[in-house]
Structure formats: C-alpha cells, structure tokens
Amino acid sequence: MIPENIQRFVQAFSRLPSIGPRQATRLAFRLIASGKNHIATLSQALAGLAQVQICSQCFFVHTHPHTTLCSICSDPHRAQDMFMIIEKETDLISIERTGKYAGKYLVLGELTKSGVLEDIHKTRLSVLKHIIESLPTKQAQEIIIALNPNTYGDLHTNLLIKELTTYTKKITRLGRGIPTGGEIEFADEDTLGHSLERRI
Amino acid sequence: MIPENIQRFVQAFSRLPSIGPRQATRLAFRLIASGKNHIATLSQALAGLAQVQICSQCFFVHTHPHTTLCSICSDPHRAQDMFMIIEKETDLISIERTGKYAGKYLVLGELTKSGVLEDIHKTRLSVLKHIIESLPTKQAQEIIIALNPNTYGDLHTNLLIKELTTYTKKITRLGRGIPTGGEIEFADEDTLGHSLERRI
Numbered sequence: 001m002i003p004e005n006i007q008r009f010v011q012a013f014s015r016l017p018s019i020g021p022r023q024a025t026r027l028a029f030r031l032i033a034s035g036k037n038h039i040a041t042l043s044q045a046l047a048g049l050a051q052v053q054i055c056s057q058c059f060f061v062h063t064h065p066h067t068t069l070c071s072i073c074s075d076p077h078r079a080q081d082m083f084m085i086i087e088k089e090t091d092l093i094s095i096e097r098t099g100k101y102a103g104k105y106l107v108l109g110e111l112t113k114s115g116v117l118e119d120i121h122k123t124r125l126s127v128l129k130h131i132i133e134s135l136p137t138k139q140a141q142e143i144i145i146a147l148n149p150n151t152y153g154d155l156h157t158n159l160l161i162k163e164l165t166t167y168t169k170k171i172t173r174l175g176r177g178i179p180t181g182g183e184i185e186f187a188d189e190d191t192l193g194h195s196l197e198r199r200i
Numbered sequence: 201m202i203p204e205n206i207q208r209f210v211q212a213f214s215r216l217p218s219i220g221p222r223q224a225t226r227l228a229f230r231l232i233a234s235g236k237n238h239i240a241t242l243s244q245a246l247a248g249l250a251q252v253q254i255c256s257q258c259f260f261v262h263t264h265p266h267t268t269l270c271s272i273c274s275d276p277h278r279a280q281d282m283f284m285i286i287e288k289e290t291d292l293i294s295i296e297r298t299g300k301y302a303g304k305y306l307v308l309g310e311l312t313k314s315g316v317l318e319d320i321h322k323t324r325l326s327v328l329k330h331i332i333e334s335l336p337t338k339q340a341q342e343i344i345i346a347l348n349p350n351t352y353g354d355l356h357t358n359l360l361i362k363e364l365t366t367y368t369k370k371i372t373r374l375g376r377g378i379p380t381g382g383e384i385e386f387a388d389e390d391t392l393g394h395s396l397e398r399r400i
Contacts, residue, residue, distance in 0.1 A: 048205040
C-alpha cells in the first residue's frame with residue numbers, strides 16, 4: 001500500500017540521528033506535498049555534500065579540489081604552533097565566529113560516554129602529534145583543550161592532557177564562569193565558584 | 201569558512217518541519233563523515249519521492265504511471281459507498297494495518313488550531329461530495345470521521361458532520377475507551393466515562 005519510493009526514503013532516512021521511522025514517514029508525505037521542485041532542490045543540496053572533503057591535518061571540512069588541507073590549515077597567517085582541540089566541527093565554527101583565535105585546530109570527533117578515547121580519536125591525536133613533531137621547535141607553544149565543560153568533557157580533557165603534555169609548553173582549557181546574559185541566581189555552585197576564583 | 205555546499209544543505213534542510221539550522225548543520229557534518237556512498241543513497245531515495253503522485257479522489261499517494269487513482273480507490277473489491285475521513289496519510293496507513301476497514305478514504309490534510317476548515321480541506325471535501333453525488337444511490341452508506349480524539353479533532357468533527365449530513369445515511373466516529381494495554385488508574389475521566397457507557 002505504501003509506494004516503494006516512500007519505503008525506500010523511510011528506510012534510508014530513519015537511520016539518520018534523531019530521525020526515527022515515524023518522523024521519516026511524516027517527512028516523506030510532507031515532502032511529496034511540497035512538490036517536485038522542492039524535492040529536487042533538497043536532493044541536489046544533499047548530493048552536494050559528497051563534494052565536501054575532510055582536511056588531512058585538522059579533520060575539518062573543505063572543498064578545495066587540489067589540496068588535502070582546509071582553508072585554516074593552509075593559511076600562513078595563522079599561528080602554526082598553537083592548537084585547539086575541539087570535539088565537533090560545529091564547535092570549531094563557534095570558536096571561529098568569536099574572531100579571537102588565530103591558531104590551528106584538531107577536530108577530535110564526537111566523544112562517547114565510555115570514558116576512553118576511541119580509535120578515531122587516537123588516530124587524529126597521532127596526526128596532531130606528528131604535525132607538532134614536524135615543527136622547527138618540535139613542540140607546540142600552546143594546546144587549548146576546548147571540550148564541553150561537563151563530566152565527560154572533563155574526563156576526556158584529563159586523558160588528552162596526559163597524552164599531550166610532552167608535546168607542548170602549555171596546556172590550557174576554556175575559562176569558566178557565568179555566561180554573558182546569565183543570572184547569578186540560577187548559576188550552579190561550580191560555575192559560581194569558578195567565577196569567584198577567576199574574577200576579571 | 202563553511203563550504204558553500206554545506207551552507208546550501210543547511211539552508212534547504214533547516215526549512216523542513218522539526219529540523220532547525222543547528223540540527224541541519226550537525227546532520228551535514230554527520231553525513232559527510234558517513235561517506236559518499238551513503239550520501240548518494242540518501243539523495244537518490246529523496247529524489248525518488250518526486251515520482252510519487254497524489255490520488256485525485258482520496259488524496260493518498262500512488263506511483264501508478266497511467267492513472268490518477270491510488271490502489272485503494274481503484275480497487276473494485278472495496279465498498280464504493282463507504283468513506284473514512286482521516287487527517288493524515290499516516291492515519292490511513294494505521295487504519296489499513298488493522299485490516300478491519302474495506303471502504304474508501306478521504307485524506308483531509310493536516311488540521312490547524314484555527315478551528316475552521318482551510319481551503320485545502322474545503323477543496324478535498326468538495327471532491328468527496330462530488331464522488332458521493334456520482335454514486336447510483338447519490339448517498340453514502342456511511343461516513344466515518346476518524347480525526348484525533350482531542351479538542352481540535354472534536355471541533356473539526358462537528359464541522360464535518362454539518363457539511364456532510366445530507367450526503368450519507370449514517371455518520372460515525374471511532375469508538376472511545378481504554379486503549380489495549382492501558383491502565384484504568386491512569387485513564388482520564390472522559391475516556392473512562394466512554395468505556396463505561398459503551399462497554400463490550
């Protein structure tokens with residue numbers, strides 16, 4: 001009763017994160033109602049992602065045809081001996097939007113709650129170590145570990161500090177305190193404690 | 201910094217229901233990581249929806265190339281003078297899965313909370329009226345109004361009863377009571393009242 005094209009769509013899309021079979025089915029009917037042109041636009045936008053490549057140094061994305069490096073890693077004006085380790089590409093985008101960081105990155109890959117580094121994280125870390133070893137100084141000036149400030153982020157931060165301590169002069173983390181626009185009344189004790197210890 | 205292909209994807213997909221710009225961005229990076237083959241599979245599954253057509257009688261979907269009717273409307277073994285009005289295609293699928301209904305349908309289209317019938321609903325209702333007028337008896341045997349049993353569904357049910365009362369011998373709604381697997385303790389008063397009045 002359900003056309004095969006819809007079944008194929010539901011099967012493919014319900015495997016995506018945060019889309020279950022029900023949501024995929026509903027989405028299919030909405031898309032059909034939205035018309036052939038809209039479907040073609042979406043399908044082309046999706047197919048276009050296949051052209052996106054992963055940077056061989058920091059594992060962010062790029063679409064440069066003749067290089068393996070993203071625009072950040074190939075930018076000679078950025079500090080070559082300063083690295084920020086972030087979990088996801090979207091974290092990198094958020095940091096870049098501040099305009100306050102001019103070093104390089106390592107996209108570590110999404111962390112699990114297992115509390116250990118997975119193979120993908122280890123591979124990427126060894127790429128970073130290799131880059132650092134190729135520096136004239138053989139050491140980074142600073143590595144900023146910018147994981148989310150929660151239990152799992154802190155756990156992984158400690159693992160990374162252990163891994164990288166001989167590779168850099170300085171290891172730092174993002175400062176903690178009350179977020180701009182936040183309210184003292186609703187800040188948790190830990191946050192408030194940090195904001196007192198590191199007052200500006 | 202964000203490749204144009206990703207921006208185009210985010211722009212197109214963040215307009216879909218229940219996918220915002222953040223979720224679309226995250227989805228883009230996950231899809232890129234999942235590889236070109238997976239992206240191609242999804243893109244083709246999506247493009248395939250453009251082949252799906254809308255039935256000119258009940259407004260459900262079909263992919264028959266040489267007809268405007270879905271498999272239900274073109275099935276001569278189904279009662280031709282019995283109609284069930286449902287809101288969404290997924291409701292039709294749920295009813296069909298019971299195997300207990302052998303009449304025809306009208307997919308009314310998603311109801312708003314405005315409490316009035318929108319143009320799309322009116323157009324579809326007039327198609328149903330036209331089909332009923334073309335019957336040898338010029339009247340339906342029964343119309344089942346199967347909208348969700350909540351305030352808005354009940355409101356629209358009353359509107360539909362008014363619209364259709366001269367077109368059918370009988371108008372019914374889906375029975376109410378305690379759902380199978382439910383618990384009496386947690387049933388609301390209205391449900392429990394119905395289950396008492398219509399005990400089986």
